[in-house]
Structures are given as structure tokens and as C-alpha cells.
Amino acid sequence: MAGWLRAAAGGFPPRHQAADLTPGAALTAVPRIADQSGGFRDRLPRLAGLAGWSAALVAPLSQGPPEQAGAWLAGLADAAVIRYLEFGHGNPVMLVHSATAPTAVLRTLPALNQNLWAPSVAAAWEAAAALTAIHAPPAPARPGTLAAAPAGPAAAEEIFARAVAHGDEHVIKFADTAADVHARTGNPAALAATAHAMALVPRPA
Secondary structure: OHHHHHHHHOOOOOHHHOOOOOHHHHHHHOOOOOOOOOOHHHHHHHHHHOOOHHHHHHOOOOOOOOOHHHHHHHHHHHHHHHHHHHHHHHOOOHHHHHHHHHHHHHHHHHHOOHHHHHHHHHHHHHHHHHHHHHHOOOOOOOHHHOOOOOOOOOHHHHHHHHHHHHOOHHHHHHHHHHHHHHHHHOOOHHHHHHHHHHHHOOOOO
16 A cells, blocks of 8 residues: 555655654644545545645654554554544544554554564555545534543443444444553543544444
8 A cells, every 4th residue: 555655646755864753743744735625546646746745754754773663653543543533524434544554553563574664664654644634624623523432431341332333344443443542541532532433424324
């Protein structure tokens, strides 16, 4: 997927220019395409002419040791899940993948040779950044429109059960990722993001 992204978006810059940004700061810095009409294949080529796109891609690619790869990917998934609360309405299904893609790579890392960790992190970031640039709206949702998280000691189990009952595969994948985020961070916004996804994505027919 990363190779196809590179070709469609006009190529990515050299990695030796990388600066060390946190995942949350990196996602915040991703610019948006002005024309968000059409589908994924229509929007992706517009990245080639997007001001700030090259800088956004380079910014988070840390030159740290390989063992930092897992922590950076976890931080990226954490940030993407929480940001879904504010920006998921731009494209509720596609923006699920900005969180689930880095989670999939994070879970795969232990089975990979360490030589593959850095390019795997880069591929996850490229996917999350591209989805943010072409699908996230320029303005966040109004706070009053956001779903609330369940409370109590069984809140995580409750929200995941509700996601399964909802039935949409993207909602279930997002809930699975958000459960990891909540377990790592204890942030109830991860559970609220799952509830928000359920409200935004229609139930299967």
C-alpha cells in the first residue's frame, strides 16, 4: 500500500531530513486538501500539490533506535483514536483506518526482523497521514455533537459489546483498537470515540 501511496501522491521526501515529533503533534501538523470531493482514488493525487505535505511526511520519522518503533506506533494509534472524536465526521469509515492501520503494524512488529521495523513504522505513518490529509475536515465537530463514553469499571467491556452488536466491521475494528488505547492510557475519550463511530457509521442492512 505504501508504494502505491508514494506513486499516487508524487513521491515522498528523503527520510534523513526527519525531525522528532510526537505522534499527536505529527497528526496535528498534517495539512488538508482543499477539494475533498470524490473518492479515495480521486483525492489521493491531490496530495502532490498540497502545501506542507512533504514536511508533514518527513516530520515524525524519528532516527531513534529500533526499540522505539513500538512506542511511536502506539502513540500514533492513541492520537488517531482520540482525534476521531473531533474529525471522524469527515469520513467516518475511512478515518477509522488512520487508527487501525498503525495498530495492525504494532501488533505485527514482534514477528518481524528489526530491520523491517523502521520501514513498517514509516508505512503506517504514511497511511495515517494520507487518510488525515484527504478525509479529515478542516474544523472539528462541535462538542455538543459528540457521543459520551460509558462510565464504571466495566465501561471498556460495555462499549466493545455495543460495537459488536452494532455489526459494522469498521466499527468493530475501531472498537478493538480503541480498547487497546484505553488499556494503555486510561483515557475515557478512547471509549467515547468508539461510541462516536457507532453514531456516525450506519448499521449494516
